[in-house]
Amino acid sequence: MIVTKEDSKENLNPYEVAKKQIETAAEKLGLEPHIVEMLKRPMRVLSVSFPVKMDDGSIQIFEGYRSQHNDALGPTKGGIRFHPDITLDEVKALSMWMSFKCAVVGLPYGGGKGGVICDPRTLSTGELERVSRGFIEAISQIIGPDKDIPAPDVYTNPQIMGWMMDTYSRMNHAFSPGVITGKPLIIGGSKGRNEATARGCVITIQEAMKKLHLPLKGATVAIQGFGNAGRIAAKLLAELGCKIVAVSDSTGAIYDPDGLNLATVEHVKDHQTLLDYGAQYEIEPSQLLELDVDILVPAALENAITAANADRIQAKIIAEAANGPTSPEADQILSGKGIMVIPDILANAGGVTVSYFEWVQNLMNYYWSEEEVNQKLADIMVRSFHAVHETAEQYGTDLRTAAYIISIKRMAEAMKARGWV
Numbered sequence: 001m002i003v004t005k006e007d008s009k010e011n012l013n014p015y016e017v018a019k020k021q022i023e024t025a026a027e028k029l030g031l032e033p034h035i036v037e038m039l040k041r042p043m044r045v046l047s048v049s050f051p052v053k054m055d056d057g058s059i060q061i062f063e064g065y066r067s068q069h070n071d072a073l074g075p076t077k078g079g080i081r082f083h084p085d086i087t088l089d090e091v092k093a094l095s096m097w098m099s100f101k102c103a104v105v106g107l108p109y110g111g112g113k114g115g116v117i118c119d120p121r122t123l124s125t126g127e128l129e130r131v132s133r134g135f136i137e138a139i140s141q142i143i144g145p146d147k148d149i150p151a152p153d154v155y156t157n158p159q160i161m162g163w164m165m166d167t168y169s170r171m172n173h174a175f176s177p178g179v180i181t182g183k184p185l186i187i188g189g190s191k192g193r194n195e196a197t198a199r200g201c202v203i204t205i206q207e208a209m210k211k212l213h214l215p216l217k218g219a220t221v222a223i224q225g226f227g228n229a230g231r232i233a234a235k236l237l238a239e240l241g242c243k244i245v246a247v248s249d250s251t252g253a254i255y256d257p258d259g260l261n262l263a264t265v266e267h268v269k270d271h272q273t274l275l276d277y278g279a280q281y282e283i284e285p286s287q288l289l290e291l292d293v294d295i296l297v298p299a300a301l302e303n304a305i306t307a308a309n310a311d312r313i314q315a316k317i318i319a320e321a322a323n324g325p326t327s328p329e330a331d332q333i334l335s336g337k338g339i340m341v342i343p344d345i346l347a348n349a350g351g352v353t354v355s356y357f358e359w360v361q362n363l364m365n366y367y368w369s370e371e372e373v374n375q376k377l378a379d380i381m382v383r384s385f386h387a388v389h390e391t392a393e394q395y396g397t398d399l400r401t402a403a404y405i406i407s408i409k410r411m412a413e414a415m416k417a418r419g420w421v
Ligand SMILES: NC(=O)C1=CN([C@@H]2O[C@H](COP(=O)(O)OP(=O)(O)OC[C@H]3O[C@@H](n4cnc5c(N)ncnc54)[C@H](O)[C@@H]3O)[C@@H](O)[C@H]2O)C=CC1
Pocket: 002, 152, 153, 154, 155, 156, 197, 224, 225, 226, 227, 228, 229, 230, 248, 249, 250, 251, 285, 299, 300, 301, 302, 321, 322, 323, 348, 349, 351, 352
């Protein structure tokens, strides 16, 4: 979680933030109080501890969580995060955002999320494998292709998904690729999944720029976070003619008003640290968010933009590749400044959308071309962006509340149809 130094009195606990977002949309909808209460809680949360043998022969006990928010629309779905600062409330919030994300783009899923408290950067490959397998064994009772389907998130990747799928398959004595998505291609991964989060985000940026009558070519972009989401978004936006002027990762931030040389940035990132791009380009990470750019892409962790810095944001569009980067007070400030925020549950829904395609392909055991995947993704993202935009106009809200309105309606309808509420 990124919390700015000059923290305000805002409650930045992600679970509280998620609940507030639900309340705002529910009020607009005049939703029945018991449905609001249902949506504000995960249906199931599992907290686990499991032992892992370390390379030096010692045994370390790891802790993790899996939260399943609401499965009215289908099996729960969402990533597994490995991070030293993970909390149960954070995982609960992330699972709630997954439900609304799947619902807003019309996927037949509920929301889930998992997390293991660990720093993968300090683990050897063998230790990382044993942590991954240990966690899946610990949560194996509540996951499955028709129950809850994990995927990658921060500091997890296709290799980790491969180990996890293997553990689950061995435990069940059956090859079960549909239990997890984001796998390596050779064991049932989908073409296009690795790029999908960024690709979906870029599609929403393209649609937003059209709405604002702004040209994409030459538009300046700052990106916070240079992992799966941020790095690929930078590449795709550069291919569309945007000028990537600033990027950051957990080690720091770099800025060149004339545009960074992306190939060099990628090279230093792969071989050294981002800051080896050149000392003259270093800026404070917090400055990146406040640059005078057309497009700001937070692609790291929660609470990047809060009441403490929102009034200094100058971007015209904020596309939330990360989950939960903007606090509710910041949302109000940004809306007052006329900044268009493409909310996380829409902007980063490309990842889970292609995860859905991967799961469908696994269940059929029949695989699609990358073109087919990307076209289906584009159809869903464009349609969803415009549905959210129209809903915002209809209800007189920002895009986040509009996205919640669409998803809450779908979830409430499903809960009613199943006779729950
Ligand atoms: N991978 C996926 O398919 C999806 C990811 N997301 C969200 O996107 C965000 C990023 O996830 P990934 O790119 O997958 O993770 P990743 O593990 O591939 O990359 C994370 C990046 O964030 C950077 N980072 C960490 N702390 C930072 C800080 N304090 N300031 C600046 N950068 C920092 C890391 O150095 C790394 O570059 C997360 O919020 C995640 O939940 C959302 C939807 C799908």
